[in-house]
Amino acid sequence: MGYVINRLLQGLMVIAVMAVLVFIGVYAIGNPVDMLISPEADQAEIQATIVRMGLDKPLWEQFLAFINGALHGDLGTSFLYNEPAVRLILERFPATLELALAAILMAILVGIPLGVIAGLKPNGIVGRAIMTISILGFSLPTFWVGMMLIMIFAVNIGWLPSTGRGETASLFGVQWSFLTGDGLAHLILPAINLALFKTSLVIRLARAGTREVISQDYIKFARAKGLSEPRVILVHMMKNMMIPVVTVLGLEFGSVVAFAVVTETVFSWPGIGKLLISSIVHLDRPVIVAYLMLTVMLFVTINFLVDLIYALLDPRVRRKESA
Amino acid sequence: MSDVRGGAAQPTLVVEGLKTHFFTEAGVVKSVDGVDLSVSRGEILGLVGESGSGKSVTGFSILGLIDQPGRIVGGSVKLNGEELTTASPKRLRSLRGDRIAMIFQDPMMTLNPVLKIETQMIETLQAHIKIGHAEARARARDALGRVGIPSPEERLDSYPHQFSGGMRQRVAIAIALLHGPDLIIADEPTTALDVTIQAQILSEVQTLCRETGTALIWITHDLAIISGLADRVAVMYAGRIVETGAIAEVVSNPRHPYTYGLIGSVPSRNKRGQRLTQIPGMTPSFLSLPQGCAFAPRCPNADAKCLEMPELSPCPSAAHRARCFHPMPEGAEA
Known part of the structure; x- marks a missing residue:
């Protein structure tokens, strides 16, 4: 039994570490707003989109929001399909x-x-x-x-x-x-x-x-x-x-x-x-x-x-x- | 057999002119090249030789368990008069474990690490007789008890790694004894064990064989071990028997220079303070055996005559024979 619990805890640790790595790795690169908004959009529209997607907040705040969501089974909403990402994958x-x-x-x-x-x-x-x-x-x-x-x-x-x-x-x-x-x-x-x-x-x-x-x-x-x-x-x-x-x-x-x-x-x-x-x-x-x-x-x-x-x-x- | 004689007169195992060669890319390795042996009911034969002298291959040849690229190329092996070298694989399988059992050198390696002791014992029983699980388990338990394993009932459910080396060798011996075989071939079964455990196992195996009338071939490189155990001894060198006879006779009066050297190199109490003699040179490679007597290059007595192969001849009697043109003088102090 100790063996099983030990393994489970190790697994959770791996998931936690990966959550940090994945978040930083993915969120630190590129700017999705450029891809999603039409080139003709004005500054106000861009700003609105950034705020809507929570991209204006500091990284750590975004991370907390991400973790909070993840714990509730919500890994964000697809920018593209406007559907929960988890549902899309599942x-x-x-x-x-x-x-x-x-x-x-x-x-x-x-x-x-x-x-x-x-x-x-x-x-x-x-x-x-x-x-x-x-x-x-x-x-x-x-x-x-x-x-x-x-x-x-x-x-x-x-x-x-x-x-x-x-x-x-x-x-x-x-x-x-x-x-x-x-x-x-x-x-x-x-x-x-x-x-x-x-x-x-x-x-x-x-x-x-x-x-x-x-x-x-x-x-x-x-x-x-x-x-x-x-x-x-x-x-x-x-x-x-x-x-x-x-x-x-x-x-x-x-x-x-x-x-x-x-x-x-x-x-x-x-x-x-x-x-x-x-x-x-x-x-x-x-x-x-x-x-x-x-x-x-x-x-x-x-x-x-x-x-x-x-x-x-x-x-x-x-x-x-x-x- | 048309010749019906008393069972006691016929040796359990007779090996004549056995040749087992390995056909490797580097050449033919004649690991066993004309070996004669015989062992009778309740008798213990020591088969002694250095590493690579062909003694283990002899054991496996008797069981018909020579792996590629090896092959028995000549001679005969008769168990209770039945020829084994030409027997079908099916017949050999039915004899293995039932009439001939083998105990291996390294007890840490002989038992399958992922199967319970129970499984490994019961399958041995069920391979040869029709027997239910419960009855087989009871027999397995008794067999473990007989070789001195405490609380055998619980130990049946253990795995090999839960036993010490000595205990594992006892389990292997119990498996070998399950069917009350006519012949047990023990291939250096105590080499990997502590000295105290060695002595225990030696005396127990000796007792068990004497009680059941099982013939035993004890393969070892250690003359000292079998001098207190065996009835007769056969000394092997480079795939051939070089000297054979009653153990006491051979140890006290070795005639072949190799046996003489072997005994001289054993430390003992009455040689305290003296230098141990050693045999010069080393075991020749099977790929480049010298012409004639294989021991000649290391032999103090060798001369031109030794370029021919000597026969295993009476020295002095038919009971004590040596393969040498220039045997050591009788009673030479080793």
Whole structure:
């Protein structure tokens, strides 16, 4: 229990520090008024807008107002849409979450088996082929692969749609694509695109983990006990090999959600990545700040969950932290 | 077997001409190159040699657990008359842990760190016999009790990191004993432990083997350890047995110059104040073994004849044999 509380407090600290950094970083640059007001506006109009947006107050006052709002779940109102920034992001969040989950799922389902195979037979033809493919996955630029996917599967063969979320269905009051056949078809290409890099990463992690664990004495001892090979691999090897994979995947999941920008742009996927790009272009500060804050919270939450899973996988962690 | 004799007459394990080579990029490493061993019911055989002499590889070869790029390339391993080198992987798996068990050198590394002791013991039982969880747990608990682990019922739910090194080795021994194997191969099981724990574990394993009639091969680099434990000893050098015989006979009357040197380099009470003798040179690389007797370059007795490989010949009797053209004189003071 102490372990959990400790982690929670650490998470809150991170969020508080980030709030200061994000606020200062974003509010100290550029002048949104120039972007928002027509060039013909006179001084009085500009002044009025500045006052309305609270930009005339000293920085610390703005910060207090920001913190006060943040504690009430209000991270400001978008200059551009004139809607609460949090709502704007949350509206688009399910689309990104869905895309990220599909990508991570693909990365796990494809990456771990391939990585284990490559780790068990590092010098075989199959093992080498897998590693070569993973190098491609690492080095090909995401936007190019995305366009190639569209060209091959949407334009040339015409199997899958190229842009948008397709038909969605409601679950828990949120619209999801994966619930309808059409939505699922729309999800496949962007998910593959987003998963490619992560799959390569998982393959490498799983391979390295497998190679390290497989040479351990406890694997040999498990074999010496007469255990079947599936049990040796799936229980004795996998449970140890998964520890680093889970850690990295957890962190990567955050980055997939936060930085799906390229894929969302290529496939016109209406997620938060696209929102972020347009907000940056228009210097829509509240949205950027809200986006960064929510991303920080997402990372902290994921880190927390990873720690919990980690403790679940590795009894030594449980022991050390509680002692 | 057509030849039905009394079980006592047939050794539990007979190894003949065993060759295990590793095919590395640098060349063929002949880690085990023609090893003969035999061990009978309730007997303890010490397998002694320096690091890299091929003693551990011999142990793993018997179990059929040689990793790539290694391979058993010749010879035979017979357990209760059954040939193992040509046995199917399935058959070998069913023998491992059941008829042949192994105890490893480093107890900190042998138990899987993320699985409970209970899991690691029960899976060993269930790999070989049909047994329910509750019954398996009871057997596991009794096995822990037998090797001297206090409050075994609670310890079953522990993880390996909650045990000390000595306790972990006891757990490993308990796992090895679960099925009452015919043969246990112990690969330097006390090297990583405190001296006091070493002595305890040695005597306990000895007692357990004598009680159950299990044959034991105790691999070690320390002649002193097995001189009080083993019945017979086989000394390995560069992948071959160079001397073998009853332990008392070999220790008091070593004939091979290497054994002689080994014994001379062991500190003991009656050599207090004298310089320990040492064997000149170092263990040769397996990639560049000298022609003929591998020990010749370090041997005080070597001459031109040693460019040929000597046979393991009676010295003086069939019970005490040495692989040497110029054995040390009988009764030479080491």
